[in-house]
Amino acid sequence: MRALSTAATGMEAQQLNVEVIAHNLANMNTTAFKRQRAEFQDLLYQNMGQVGAASSDAGTIVPTGLQIGLGVQAGSVYRITEQGSLSQTGNELDLAISGRGYFRIELPNGGEAYTRSGSFSRSPEGQLVTSDGYLVMPGIAIPEEARRVDVNQQGQVQVMMDGDAEPQILGQLELITFANEAGLEAAGDNLYLETAASGAANVGVPGQPGFGIIRQGFVETSNVDAVTEITALIRAQRAYEMNARVISAADEMLAASANLR
């Protein structure tokens, strides 16, 4: 009976759905986390009736066959790159991006990764680094004697040195955009990697058209909405239960036939 395996695909799909929702909820308080959504597509169809067969002697044609669907498959898990809200921290090295773009990070192996999580710190050498100690590119070294660091909306980093009257320009932060942000590969630790689907990294300066601006003293919160997720969770669970009921009903039908003498 097809109904059994069809309902099994439904249960599998809803299981994936619940896993994605669980991941979203688990990351509700992760800086700059982007929520994900499982999306489904119908599976193959089996043609039971012949398409285009003559349905009468008068030459009328059967327009379509009788098609029986074989269930559902997970199409993809989308990342919804909607802006998260900004939360004020007061920390001068917390930088949030308002609008499009990613910070570029140098990985210890020399590769590059991208992140929107801008809670940065100072390394022992004075370099601007992520919370994991990875270098923010292009490297910005903050001198020890710096009294305060200022980052303006265009990403220009300035320091006020002890005893100086004028701020000193230290460097310029860059932002990276991608043609297809959803195509970035999530590498954990709030980092994303470039893929063939995302397109090549496109370097720009904050505030330039198509790029976001920098907000100092803020972090971007996760864009997970607890209410939406819980609603989705309830729906997924109900859908799972319904598929389970189909399995037991189909099984009962099979059993009835099996018990026929």
Add this chain to the structure above:
Amino acid sequence: MARPLRWTGQRGWQKSGRTRHTARKGEDGAMDNMMMIGLSQQQVLRRAMDITANNIANVSTAGFKAEQLLVEADPYTRARAEDGPARLNYVAEWGMGRDFSQGSLEQTGRPLDVAITGDGFFTIDTPQGERFTRDGRFSMDAAGTLTSANGAPVLGEGGAPITIDPEAGPVTILANGEVSQDGLVAGRIAITRFEDNGLLSKIGDNLYTAPEDAPRELALEPVIRQGFVESSNVRPIMEITSMMEVSRAYSSVTRMLQQADELSRKAIERLGRPG
């Protein structure tokens, strides 16, 4: 018997291939009729269950349209009995109905998610030819082409794919399908409408295919909503109810078959008793 006309328009009931369950010649005694009719109904019920299972499995599939098995009493292959009632009918599938009614719109927050309100389909250029879908979860590939969830280009009104500049600002999609960026129009999403939705057949991956000569037109004034996705129009309560109906009907037919079997066994036993 005059065949019922098919519905057109929103609910595209379609007529389709038929299967017949004929009793073999020379074996159409009254008892066999009972068995054969029961079996024909069981087969149809199993198929109805398969379709219900598929609907329920696709309860969260974007743009999915629910299906229903249409059943008829088959008047052509009449089950005959020498000295029994003359009009016995087998059960047969008459076709499949697809409910093309609007699914509810769900807000997603993705700028490239679009939903159609009203009739019509997005036109997708797959390697196998033009395909149609109500699933508007589009993306932009690395070159800036607007693509469907499977990466095939979405066609614009001129029959060409719509290309967006990946480096320019946000994409705006107007209600009439116009895709623009920074005030510059990149194209207009083509919405294809069919005179008879019953001509469409599903090929999986949320896509429909239509015969080459199916009458169609481009919708002049479609209504498209950006940031929304059309949910599946499967109504869970209806499906569960029909599932219960099917499984009850199946067990009652099974019981009937069992009784018929018992009856014939008893008859043989009694008639076979000497004296």
